[in-house]
Amino acid sequence: MKGKLITSLIMLIFILLVATNVNAAIEIKPATTAHSNITASNSFEYCYNMRNPTSSLGNNTLDPHLTLNKDWGAVAYLGLSGYGTVKSITGDSCTIDGTSYTTTNGNPTGVLNFGASQTQTSTVRYDTSEGSTGYPYRTKLLENKNTEYVEILTGNTIAATKGQALTEIGGWFGSSYSFPGNHTYPVVLRTDILGSNSGPGTNNVATYRPVIWN
Incomplete structure (x- = not known):
């Protein structure tokens, strides 16, 4: 009897775990526009909260967050490597249902429209404080x-930004590069695949990309 009870409890726990752990998915909708005119703070919050069961991902055990420069760098470097076909600041292109998109590898399996719009990141200068403008x-x-x-930038040398696709690739293929010059414009924005800019954390045209660690 005791053995049957233990077995029943194990089965019940297993069923509960299966019932509450679903495979989350993100739907890519055609003919839509990117969410822009949003602050870096709201971008961070929206991305982080995708882990909540009430989000569009539903019940999940994922680790979503606003793009870090090391995330951006990983995509940029793979696109520039033998795994990708990036030969310009905008990358390669592909066509899906008659619409042209930029991609990091020449087909829809790459990262689409990566850097097509200015993109907020969760990277700020080291001297940014609560009292700053x-x-x-x-x-x-x-x-x-x-x-x-969150990444804190302590300097604009290659050593200080290693792996973040900032100083070390500044100017590649004619890409723009602008290190946050002061605490009024401390947030790093990414432009195109290889470029970077900075801003106060709000921008009428800037959008954001959630990154999911699993």
């Missing part, structure tokens, strides 16, 4: 600056 635009970034979801 435009602080409300980047509140969530500074509240989480000691977590793995």
